[in-house]
Amino acid sequence: MHFLVTGISGQIGSEAAQSFARLGNVIAADRNVLDLSQPHMLSARLDELKPDVIVNAAAYTTVDRAEDERELAFTVNAESPGIMAQWAAAHGAPFVHLSTDYVFDGSGEMPWREDDVAAPLSVYGASKFAGEQRIRAAAGHHLIVRTSWIYAAHGANFLRTISRLAREKEELKIVADQIGAPTSAAFVATRLTKIVQANMEDLPAAFSRCGGVLHMAATGHTSWHGFASTIVEGLRQRGVILAVRRILPIPSEAYPTKAVRPRNSRLDLTRLRECFEIRPPSWQALLEPEIDGLAPPQT
Numbered sequence: 001m002h003f004l005v006t007g008i009s010g011q012i013g014s015e016a017a018q019s020f021a022r023l024g025n026v027i028a029a030d031r032n033v034l035d036l037s038q039p040h041m042l043s044a045r046l047d048e049l050k051p052d053v054i055v056n057a058a059a060y061t062t063v064d065r066a067e068d069e070r071e072l073a074f075t076v077n078a079e080s081p082g083i084m085a086q087w088a089a090a091h092g093a094p095f096v097h098l099s100t101d102y103v104f105d106g107s108g109e110m111p112w113r114e115d116d117v118a119a120p121l122s123v124y125g126a127s128k129f130a131g132e133q134r135i136r137a138a139a140g141h142h143l144i145v146r147t148s149w150i151y152a153a154h155g156a157n158f159l160r161t162i163s164r165l166a167r168e169k170e171e172l173k174i175v176a177d178q179i180g181a182p183t184s185a186a187f188v189a190t191r192l193t194k195i196v197q198a199n200m201e202d203l204p205a206a207f208s209r210c211g212g213v214l215h216m217a218a219t220g221h222t223s224w225h226g227f228a229s230t231i232v233e234g235l236r237q238r239g240v241i242l243a244v245r246r247i248l249p250i251p252s253e254a255y256p257t258k259a260v261r262p263r264n265s266r267l268d269l270t271r272l273r274e275c276f277e278i279r280p281p282s283w284q285a286l287l288e289p290e291i292d293g294l295a296p297p298q299t
């Protein structure tokens with residue numbers, strides 16, 4: 001079985017390339033192999049690579065910059081996944097794709113269900129939702145996994161930023177009115193692998209039964225302020241010497257960004273449990289090994 005994994009330099013893609021290698025041959029596709037900003041090239045490249053299953057973890061993910069690069073964000077996040085999904089549908093290859101809580105407008109306090117109405121607030125969110133629609137329209141066997149607040153001990157993410165800032169600054173001011181479930185890239189990659197492994201005998205049938213959109217995240221929720229405080233506590237417990245003394249909660253308005261973020265990013269995980277029998281750990285439990293992974297302490 002040949003698994004094509006894209007976005008292999010990214011947080012989820014790098015973990016997925018490792019975990020899918022346990023199931024078969026991984027075709028590890030960075031942008032030199034498959035450039036999603038060049039949609040017209042993709043079908044011919046896929047003809048050469050001949051994957052049995054595609055796991056698309058590549059995306060244009062710089063949320064604020066997307067406000068100025070709308071066309072590129074839509075090409076990478078919508079047009080290209082659509083073309084890859086069309087190729088997959090035409091060749092009977094199941095297509096696994098990553099999407100985001102940013103497709104929602106963040107209103108209310110209830111966890112978002114898969115069939116709730118999407119109303120993205122940002123260009124990034126709109127481009128990801130357009131990608132979902134194109135994949136659905138391709139009408140192949142697909143799984144669109146929406147996740148939230150991804151971090152890892154590697155890559156550019158909130159965990160690493162807080163780990164650095166806590167060493168440099170006495171005071172941090174962190175947004176406390178956006179709520180979500182921090183989720184490790186390793187968790188998403190290993191559970192995607194588990195879903196595929198459990199249904200290896202007939203993945204198309206499994207995706208017909210339980211495919212479409214699926215929410216996948218840690219259980220529980222917190223704010224960015226709560227997440228930052230827990231990271232700092234975890235670093236202190238491991239003996240890391242930190243400069244930080246105060247972590248102050250602030251409202252989103254006090255930290256203006258080009259792209260508007262949803263206030264409520266909670267994802268309903270019922271479908272994940274019922275369809276694939278996956279019971280995610282708490283966000284705090286997922287964080288522990290990633291803080292371990294930050295060692296040795298950075299200076």
Ligand SMILES: NC(=O)c1ccc[n+]([C@@H]2O[C@H](COP(=O)([O-])OP(=O)(O)OC[C@H]3O[C@@H](n4cnc5c(N)ncnc54)[C@H](OP(=O)(O)O)[C@@H]3O)[C@@H](O)[C@H]2O)c1
Binds near residue numbers: 009011037076
């Ligand atoms: N990060 C989050 O908090 C979050 C939350 C919810 C959902 N998601 C979704 O989860 C998926 C993975 O996110 P992530 O955080 O792991 O991403 P990431 O770390 O930002 O990595 C993005 C990956 O996409 C690749 N890429 C970007 N433009 C490309 C292009 N034109 N052609 C080919 N590859 C390209 C990057 O390659 P280069 O290194 O060459 O740029 C990189 O490998 C995405 O679909 C994202 O929307 C992320």
